[in-house]
Amino acid sequence: MRFLGRLSFRKPPPPVDPTSEKQPDAQEAAQPTQGEFTGENRTTVLDGGTDALDLMADSLFRSGCREGWFDTPSGEPNGVITGVCIRSKYGGTRSHPLNHPLFRPFEDAVFDLNARVALKIRSKAVEYAMKSHITVHHLALARKSQYAAFVRDEGVLCVWADRVEDIIDTGLVLQKALVNFLWSDEADQLNRGCHSPRPESKLPTGEPDDRLNPGPMVEIEDPEKRDILAARKLRPVALIAPVTTGCASALAVIILSFGLRALVIRWIYDGNPIRFILTLVLPPMYFIILFPALVFISVSVYAFGPIAQYHQNSASYSGIRPSRASPSHLMPITVQMPVYKESLEDVLIPTLESVQRATTVFERQGGVVNVIVCDDGLQVIGEEERARRLKYYKDHNLAFVARPPHGSNGFERRGRFKKAGNLNHCNALSLRVEDIMHQRRPTQTQDTSTGSDIWTELDESELYEEAFATAVNETDGATWANGNIRIGEIILLIDSDTRVPGDCFMDASLEMSASPEVAIIQHASGVMQVAHQFFENGMAFFTRNLQVAISYTVASGDVAPFVGHNAFLRWRALQECASPDDYDGVSRIWSESHVSEDFQISLKLQTLGWTLRWAAYSDGGFQEGVSLTCADELARWQKYAYGVSEIVFHPIRYWPTRGPLTKQFRAFLGSNMAPHAKCGIMGYIFSYYAISLACTGSIINYAFVGIWAMSDSFYSTSWNVLFVCLLLFMGLHNVVFCLLRYRLKLPMAGSLAVQQFKWIPFFALFFGGLSLSITQAFISHLFSLNMSWTTTAKTVVKSNFFLQVPRIWRRFWFQIVLSLVVLAGMIISTTAVTPPGYRVTQMDVIVPLAVTYGCHLIWPFALDTDITTFTARSFQP
Template sequence: MTAVTIQNSDYDLWDAWLHKIYENTQQDNWFMPSQDTASTGVAIRVDSGFFRLFPYENRSLIPFEAAVRRLNPVVAVKIRSAAVHAAIRKIGATDDSLYLDQNTRIQILQSMDQLPQAEKDQCGAFIRDENAVVLWSYALEGMIPLCREFEEKLIKHIWRTRAIGRKQTPSLASSLNSSQTREEVLPELNEKEAEEQSNEDESKTEKPSPKDNWWGWKLKPRNGAAVNADPEKGTPGKREERKLVLIGPMYAGLGAALAACTFLLLSYVLRFPLTRASDFMSSGIRVLLEEYALDGSMTRFALLATLPVIYCVSIFFCLQLIGNICLVLGPVAQYHENSMYYSAIKPAPNPEIDNNLPHITIQMPVYKESLEQTISLSVFSVKRAMQTYARGTSAIFICDDGMQCIPETDQNERIAFYANHNIGWVARPPHSSSPEGFKRAGKFKKASNMNYGLQLSLKLEKFLAQLEAQGAQDNGDDYLEDQAMRMAQEEMYEESGKKWKPRCANGKSLRVGEIILIIDSDTVVPEDCFRDAAREMGESPDVAIIQHESDVMQVAHHYFENGITHFTRRINKCISLGCANGEVAPFVGHNAFLRWSAVQDAAFIDPADGRRKQWSEANVSEDFDLALRLLLKGYTLRWATYSEGGFKEGVSLTVVDELARWQKYAYGCNEIIFNPLIKWWRHGPISPQLRGFVWSKAPLHYKIGMMSYGIAAACFGSIMNYLLLGLSFQIDQFYLHSFEILLACTAVFPGIGNVGYTLLEYRLGHRNMAGALLENLRWIPFFLFFFGGLSIHLSTALLAHLFSYDMTWGSTGKEVERSSFWIEVPRIWERFKLSFIICFACIAMMIIFTTDVVPFGWQIEGWNYALVIPLSLVVGCHILLPIVLNPWLMIFSY
């Protein structure tokens, strides 16, 4: 139903906004004939399906109101100005868009009736038959800045294309370059701006190349744009061939050799703990040979059966040792260059790709996060990026696992929000524990959530093809995609035995494009990321995933979040350097662009239900599983840093959430490497995934790096070391004491690790040396308690997998939850009860073994620091972990 707004002297806030927006966007009405300004105005949504118009009681705005109501933005403005008239006069009869600049494309509609079919995320459309433009916004406060920006770009476009005749087709090239062809004849509109632009261009071209030493100890980024393309003309230069960097494989080889046999002579002569700890296997074999020469006993050689386990544990230590040394002495020039697995420089403009940009789907799995504090902020960030993707199309696809698990009022708020922002969404039924209830597969439900949404999308495509083949047409607001969506919905309902029907809406946005950007619900994306991804995917058909380095989006700013933020940034920087060195890029499951055709190519038939799926529901680490399947199919994974921290992700806000993340990682790694115990008698201990990975064509250095883990053994190893040595059992010298390992780990991780990372930041030009050193040193106590207190918690995850115990994880908390001392104390006991019991039992054991309660020969003296310190450190860190790393108990901030 259409209506005009009746004037009423009882004004409210909506009237205030109407007057304000009209006053700031319709200044040209003072200079235009009254017949041209009569049908201009502002429409604001005051309720679902109801808009208020200004000027009031203006019947000529009825078509505008009807079209805007179907488009459903928050606010819309209709403008008829001299600039709009001038722009429309230049438009050809068959043109469907006008490029104001390289990043701004405005669609052209024949009449106001076509406005509901406009590309909503462009937030603007010329109306040809009315010589008008309609601009709209999904944020009330963004309307006036949007109009001002449009007006400024329109004026510049008109002046830039002043040499183009009337009705000539305004192509992108002519729009951008016409001023260059006529600059000798016509002066610039803004001479100051032109002079500044000229100076900027000169500074770019005259910038000297950085000094390149033979070893590149400190090297600043190169300006790669000038190498790859001519940014003035927007034409591509010679396509850059991606080289294969072999620095990473060399480091991996050195680490593997060090773990096996290097430093043998030095270890024998010096007997230095660090050297001996880094020479695990060769040192142990040498000891066995020396003992055999003395007593001739062959029994001790049975200990050689432990060498594969020792090698897998020691290789991580050795890789870190080599890596930290190379942070100081190795080359870093490759950090600023593109290579096979790494992108440091944005792809150059490519007219062939830029004129045929693919559709991009932004897939966001959500659960019970707050709409206002989390989901909406991510959506607004994505929509800003969608608006800059001017020559391509994009849509948001939300897999909402919380929709049917939250109160009805919250459901309605989400549905209205999704509808207002043109978001497609799919929601499956809630998980039920009853035998006949709906089951959300997987221990971590994210994979099955995305599979469910993609399954409906694929069915939608099937039915859409059938409708198009039958010649079906849109029926008003009932588009073909929505009809196909309902058919897909019914088919899934039939397949479930008419038990569970998926909830979904907005079929157009549920269609998956050629490229998928997968993000979490607490994410910020850079505004210009879509075009870069399209160009890179277009230039590299073998690339299946472009994983972007992420910065951190902080919300709480307490010391725990600050510490995890520092750790996350440090890990990401090291991954970036590793990929620049030639390591295979990881896929972390979010802030990554995926090629949809590659994901479908790597899909598999799930034996659990016989359906074809893209994400593994049987693995906790579904991202690693997908990456492995893509690698085995011959695709390339790439790590990108040219967004320069534009991608931001949330981190854990509590130690409980962070421990859950580590447990999930440990469980996922264990299930990839080992079978559960119950399967050992039939399939052996090694999982089929690992066997397939080891014998695959994946790079050898990638295999070496993937098989090195060992944190979870710390607690068990310390207790065993305390008892075996303290009770004076006859232990072969092959056994390496915990204290020696402790000294070696202290030297490598907090010692060489911090020095190496400090110098890396300095060498990359990211920080000065003093600031980097201070930043790294001040977090050592934080990481002492954190990593020292991980072992028991990770051991529970490993044992849960080994003994087939059902362990599940939910999504990480995204919002700050205020708490207090009295709330946290009971929570700490409830959540850390097991680790407290084990630790206090260990303390009691150490005390008892120092007293006369046990026979003298069995006593373990407290002064025996080599036995007491390792176990005391592990026990103390586990007890203090939930206390000192809880901001609501220890209120202080760095």
Template sequence: MSAPNQVHFQPQPRPIHPSHLNTSSESDSYPNSPSHSLTILNNDYDAFDALLHNIYEKILQDNWFKPAGDADSTGVCLRVDPTSFRCFPYENPRLIPFEEGVRRLNVEVAVKIRSASVHAAVSRTLPSAREILIDSNTRIQIIPDISALGDAEREQCAAFIRSDHTLVVWAFSVDQVIPLWTEFEEKLIKYIWRTRSTPRRDSNTPGFFDPMVSPVLHNTSLPDLPSNIASTVNSAAPSTSALPQYSTTRLSTAAGPFGMEDIDRSAANTMVVNFGFGVMNELDEMEKPVQPKLSKKKKKSTFWSFLSWWKLQTPVASETEKDVSALEEGSESHPEPRQLVLLGPFYAGCGLALTMYFAAAGISNLIEEWVLDGDTRRFGLVVVLPIVAAVSIFFCLQLIGNLSLVLGPVAQYHENSTYYSAQRPRPNAQIDGAARWSETTEALVIRDGVQNGTNIDFTEVEQELKREVRVGGLPHITIQCPVYKESLELTITPSVLSIKKAMQTYARQGGTSSIFICDDGLQIIPEEEKQKRLDFYANHNIGWVARPRHSSAPGGFKRAGKFKKASNMNYGLALSIAMEQQLAKLIADASSPTNSNNSTSSSSSEPRESSRPSTSTSSPYSPSQPRFESIDSIEERALQLAIEQIYQESGTAKKVVDESGKEIQEVVYHRPWAGGARSLRVGEIILIIDADTVVPEDCFRDAAREMGEEGGEEVAIIQHESDVMQVAHHYFENGITHFTRRINKCISYGCANGEVAPFVGHNAFLRWKAVQDASFIDPADGRRKMWSEANVSEDFDLALRLLLKGYTLRWATYSQGGFKEGVSLTVVDELARWQKYAYGCDEIIFNPIIKWWRHGPISKQLREFMQSAAPVHYKIGMSSYMFSYYGIAAATVGSTLNYLLLGLGPDLDRFYLHSFEILLACVVVFPALGNLGFTMLEYRLGHRSIWSSAVENLRWIPFFLFFFGGLSIHLSTAILAHLFSYDMTWGSTGKEVEKSTFWIEVPRIIKNFKLSIIICLMLIAMMVIFTTGVVPFEWQIPGWNWALIIPLSLVIGCHLLLPIVLNPWLMKFSY
């Protein structure tokens, strides 16, 4: 005989196809099902049946289901194609509602589970409970019955069903479902054992299926809506709530499961339980107080004790983890006040003073020479002092900074301060707790349009709207990602799957999130790739916006900006805002008693044209498929109306000739594509990422806590330090990886010293309210924009506007490399990136020459920045960074002038600084002192030993010699392109590895480097001519004058060898 808790698995025949069942008994049992699709038996098995049988067999072996009569309501549901699902066991009408719920969830696989642990967990809750807090990082929703499964929070990947005491677990890929349940079962057993005699808790947490607590605006929900509209409100909509407060709970003395309510907990310290997956103490970490253990330090000598300030004693990893666990499980703790560190301002002041000293030394030389010969003409050289000082300030700041790496304090690297976060924010009961809702009445501004000939006149109408405001809980986070033509399989999918893991963690912690993709390539890529992207977006519940392709023809759609990222995100945000306005109007109309009866007929005014392109295969959300239209119809209607609004606003006039030969103006409109209305609603916090990004699994709640803590409302951006996600692993990518990690660590050190955090444009959390507050009216088209389309450095422009509004930017390192970004895979892409930076810096500093007669040479943006209330040390640091590009760009021109001036006129004023002297100073400060300082920094922080760090830094010196030595001409072309208004554009950086050969790379080198090669060949010819008898003797520059030859020869050699020695495919000599 079999054991009573075991069931023998018997394979069942394969289904023929889903069909409709109309038996009266089952139809009466499930009246809410929109369609009764039943899987029919057949012996023709395929791969999907094998997966279904395997998952079901694993379930039985792991004792997921109770045997006997309870097993007929449990099963597995698997998606076999974008439009159909298959259930096992077959021919089970009780699984019809389960399949319909999975269809609405649109997940890859789902399992309905009934077990003793699930039954015990559900039975401990009161009917009003909306979730079960399994542990500090896992909150699982409770839905009343299986019909509400489609409205569940999708990213939690699990939901308890109260009506039949079951659990549904789902996953976005088949291979994840069994490990997902195994991990969850372990947590569930611990939860049941820990709470076996705890009174039942009635939580006031609102459920995701409850339409009366669903925000329909940014953080709002309407009471007293008509029934046909109230059911459509999105329960997972974003929230821009104020700081929350705990809601009151009620305790019940109901008996615990298994009859263990009388167990003496005082004896728990000696009880040990083995549940099959490991031994667990009865009093686990959620209950016992954690005593921080102090590491035993060995007694040191007096000499090392005296120098202990120089190198930090880093905490033991295990102890740090225990401290974090204690904070997570303990009671609420208030954040420590953040201090303003003044080391950064001190170093900036020293660097500026050193720059002024060098300028004064040059003036001193002029005065000494004037005293000797009385010639006052040399004082005309003073006019170049501002240029010399601007270029040399970066050199001086680097000199001071490198000395501080060796001799300055470093303890602040592990401490939180105003512009820097080294430690995770502490748990906050107000933020981490359950959400509540407060009723209020506000004035709502609704935008409407009236047809006026060929134009649409838009007006704003103010209307009072009664609504509920969310006052608690974790905020909704929107992940915004601009993409172009990147590979779906190699680039976009890994990034989305990484984001989905973080979204699942955040959902189980009690928050909500969504992905918002601004797809600039969807209307450009081939039809097959387009369909793959659309299916991928639908399967992962991704909201997306795709604007029309760029056209230079009259009346064509223009994608603004030289770098299209800013205008791409602006377009997506504009559509999202328009959708919110239309959604507010729909709800206001539905709230009106006169309009509630006509809500159904009002839908007839929706735009008839679809928001997405026509496809050959219908998606899971295709209208041809059975679905609950009332779930998201109000948001989909709002999206359709927003698309129509953007379409009407996009009209551009062009001149055409009619049949009579008369020239007339015709208005051309451009329709956007969009989908996933629910995910297009922007939350309180936005995470900006690139298409090639990896994020840590637990990072959303940290951002919510940091922005929600006391004083955190002033934080507009939390920029995380990023590690590198390598894909090619050749020596060029390895070199750029080393450089990127080094730069990021130096930025972390600078921010820890008190410097204002930079915003690099990705892997950063933005406060949506602050971004809106810093928005501006673009004079080019009169529209409100969040990102500047006129600047290549749109991230610096946004950061500057936020600073001028009084917000704070913060750099965070507590993710410890969890955020990863891709780097350039070819030298061409890296040079294009540096050109873009140089062009952007010149945009900020100078106006194009053609505008000098009206606006002057200095740009308005720089004038406002220098006159603003931004910290002085921030102005010094940003100025040194921007002028560093001019220093690199001047290398070729300066070396050539130095060769001619000293070679043809050796008796120059002492005010002139020779190129060889500059070369020696740069070698001392950058390769020598720079590598020494960074090696000491890594050692002092406890990150690496001295020898390993020194070897790592020294072995890349030749790489950077060729790279920085060959940058000059390329940066000069970018700077001159802006000054002379030359149209220079850049595409997106390549993110996939493209294998190449010698015969492919040589033509690419000639094409991309022909300008620098021509200039270098001309300089070589000049040097050869001046050393021969072609010119008169008094004009000759002899070859033994190495002080003139070396600087120019080094520049020429680096430019010629840059595309060769830094090209991995060429250096492999693969033909």
């Protein structure tokens, strides 16, 4: 198992950037023409004058003196000098006291640490807190995100910040926290001194007390298995979901049995056994009916079932935070964020600032976090944007890995969705670094005579720099990378438009340590809105409802989903999923041949025996963006449909040699997963097929029942299906979901109930117009047709009617034309133009077809947020 060592100090390697010969560094490009930066770390004052840096340094020094943080500079050669150091944006530093020789090591450390401003504080609280041999020269190797470090040999506290205006407040907060900590410790000592200790209770020697051993001792030789069994005792398996899934399966069988009953009755009357050929459709129809059956049983449980499990912990659900009483081991964590061409200022920086705040909290608690940006756009974007990204990564000690563009020197970015390949490239480079370090690390790291370490953390850091440079050089400059790309025991996988809560790393580390059988902890997410227009509002409302429904279902014992972001993943479990790719034989973790790589890896992990867990205790602290336009949301649903088709079926051209079902799906069916979990996953998979049947099913129903007047009690008409869907999904489910919010005591249950009914027309139109696009995704996969998707838009792009109508036509022309043709044919078939024998007049035949294709016709226009804008503004084409 490879993991990120718990290094107290970390020195990033020199940047490896092939563009260094073509373009200057972002900081060098911003240097002034006059000679303020002399090439040294310190910025000198020109002509004996002062500037803004001098004034700010003097002001900060005076503020610190008022707080009693700084000592008066002494003339002693070994004295301790305290003060202020500011790094200018041109790379130099300005200090107060100015040009003091004893202050030079601190200035050099601040320059290497890449901090914007730093204070060197010495106070009574600091002196009392430290009673090691770490010197100020080691400060450059400290973890920058902690924003503070003690230096024992001088008895000082060094504080730094990313913005000059924040440094005094940061120092005040740390000083107050330090005093409170020391006082609480002193109060505990005083309290212990005021009370005499209780005498120790000793058990009598001889036979052991049976009260301490209520049952026979069973020794488990495998420590990992022992830990798993102990964790399962603390987290029992909820059994509500198995019961509800069983009832839903029984309901689906009962519904199908009515059709079989009709066949038997007809056979008794006419004795024709040919009609029993229709029973061949019963197995696939079972899976189509399974999802509505699950919804019907679920709404019954919402209304009358138990709710205590929602606020408790179970095997696959966490409703309560892990206890922080005595964390014995904090697992090192790596944050992976795949990005492409998103805006640095509008998208990436807010997300990374959120991660850095959480990193600061965790590292001050003793943990280790490193951030890796898997930047697929760095070698594709323009020179100016690239320089800004590189500067930001460098200023904030963020590691990055950027793979070559598609077609560069024969390099191929495989897959219809590039996220899996992006992550695989980063993981492969990190694993290569670990291999080189393992080969070069000495076998003996301790002195056998004294037992002391002869392999220090600084040795490990230097070894990493060498291994990193070797691994990158092996790519012949194709891969750009910099920073600490070692992967910890836990990976937090996030999107570029994510917000994370400040204390999430501690909870994840404690929960993963206590549950060694868990591979993924998927957090329930809130919604981060950008545009606040009606489509984004509707998707936000749908996403929040979905999070509540998933939380209740998983708390009841169902299998937890993995949605691909805002999730903590165990690195060892991911490495078990690595398998050789059929394309080139290279072992990869994430499948580049699947569009839904998250769903694929979740099935693989569960097949291997790992547990997935859903965590709901963050209370919306994790946030994700939703689609800003209907076209982006439609592409997302198409991607999901294409992904489930990839999981289940081979393309038709492979059926003669490989069979219709994929190897992974056959392994899933034959695995030892719980039966109710398999049924739930199957219900989810085939819900997309049920949606896709709306278009084709309504046309077939119109022809059979309306034109040819074919009727059989075995066949259920589209009118019956439409009535059930409206009653179940638009009626009963909305009413009961409002009741569920009230029963769970969720906030704003009353106002949300009003919104629940307000959004019914929106969702009726939205889901009514999905069928054709999902059918297109299925056909594209089964017939090996080209279909690809880009990343979802993260920022608002303004538009108007005149720009939007051509876009809608280019994107939806086939859907619009087909809907018009079908609706026109339907209207003609009801008029006198059609011969009487083929004329359709039954409303129960006309309405389903009209509703289905009417929704498809108006869908692109009614859900577009910019088509009603006619103002002449500056738009991005």
